[in-house]
Amino acid sequence: MISVEHLTKRYGELVAVDDLSFEIQEGHVYGFLGPNGAGKSTTMNIMTGCLSATEGKVVIDGHDIFEEPREAKRQIGYLPEQPPLYLNETPEEYLRFVGEAKGLRGADLERQIREVIEQVRIGDVRRRSIAALSKGYKQRVGIAQALLGGPKVIILDEPTVGLDPLQIIEIRDLIRQLGQTHTVIFSSHILSEVQTICDQILIIAKGKLVAFGGPEELESALRSPSEILLTAESSVEEVREILERVEHIAGVEIEEKPSGLTAVRLHTDAEDVHDVSRALFFAFAWRQRALLEISLKRAGLEDIFIELTEDGGGSPGAADTEESEASEL
Template sequence: MITVEHLTKCYGDFMAVNDLSFEIGEGHVYGFLGPNGAGKSTTMNIMTGCLSATSGQVKIYGHDILEEPEQAKKMIGYLPEQPPLYMNETPVEYLKFVGEAKGLKGKELKEQIEEVIEQTKIEQVKNKLISALSKGYRQRVGIAQALLGNPKVIILDEPTVGLDPIQIIEIRDLIRQLGENHTVILSSHILSEVQAICDKVLIISKGKLVAFDEPENLEKLLSVSNGISFITEASKEEIREILCNINEITQCEFEERADGMIAVNIKTKSDDSQDICRQLFMAFVEKKKVILQMSSQKANLEDVFIELTEGENTDNHSEEREVEEE
């Protein structure tokens, strides 16, 4: 379990992390989201002991990351956004070096290297120079080094950045597998990726935690609207008259088509899109007007993210300062 309590990090007058508190339990894949400059990487670097906090506390299974760094760091495997690879070594040579740095030796070191090579599927390139490997394989080597020592927690900062679509799918599958035996925390700018592989999501904005829940619950509980689109032969006046009797509708837009029909896009505060579609259909039937096509779109994690971080104005100076310090 990871406990973050009242974590604050300042760079001069700029507060990158602002009184951040949360708890992470075992056996889940957690997504860590936030706009550029929101404090994600700063928080992850503090959690892994790579950066000190201005104030607050991080405990990894009861061990304070600053007061008991050796015990705490044994619990963590970390892959930074830029994997710390030695390009003139092979994966086997590099993993041997990392394993020894983590205190592994002899038979245990050899067995763990073989295990992480198999787990990350890098057998066919294990004796090639890392400089000759593709970006996808380099990421796999980076994940392999994070797995050495069998840590309880795996922290991945932008693990799929710069990868092609096939490599992204492969790394996502690997992360899902890791989540079966480890607690995984990953930072990503790809919302669909977080939604696809994460059990729970933390959203940070201006250094503060603004949401922490399962993706499905975030979509249900927030005030983002569900959308319904339809095409009808009715006039704008007739459409307005029909829609004014459906209380759940919050917004309506019209688009006149070349064939004389009107495309209508509405927003609704109701969680039951099927019920609204049913009401629309019956209301148009009552007026003897035809709906030729209708579809609904449920609010997703992207809508939630935009609503929670809307209005975040991180200036370039602050963003650059955070990157430079990290």
């Protein structure tokens, strides 16, 4: 459906998008996940033809976005982070304007306006001024304009930013519904949001694609070493001696507790964490020291996200500025 090959965008010495390549298949909901300034908005603006690329290629349903922009853009409905709304118009008037700009006319235009109004559930405000609508309703109007023209792909840039909790739930439900009839791509810096909605996730940091797959697939393939937490009735020195007898321990944090107890957090690089926990049990038993508590912890997708993007966030800088400027374009 969409092929992105070696996509790069430079602003002078700043590399906002760094050699991105990926394939988007039809009929899925994809999430662009990454910290602010990671390159998500810049990538989306290039994919939709709103921004040129320094290098690379984007093909949408067989049409190159740079060489055949008219044909490629017919396949895309786009909602930028700041919805391009005319606040002095009503949703109905605005959608009619957008529909005509997309080449719709007559009965077909009126039919599509009715359909998208019903689809995004803005019928009760269709004749009110957009300026008087809540941000949640404005987002719905923005999504409605993206749906006009029957595009195969819907691209939404941070569609839940600035919404209250109820509005966020409503927009997430709407995205799920759109995923049943369209290929949907949306960006977010909120992990839980992407996990809730998407069946495929692209993690972007510093303009690079650092991971791509389903939530369960990413957790399975990219788990960081497992953790074992234990509390022993033993001194710190004895604990260190005991741990030296156990293999596959990649890191240890030891804390002395009151009443002669020692707490341990250790990381293991073993394929099966249970093999290490079993070895720990027998090592402490051999020294006749009681293990009062032992628990296992696997790294989840949140841990993976933090690990992969820990250098990609930080305070707003040039990358954030460029992404904001790209969105305005």
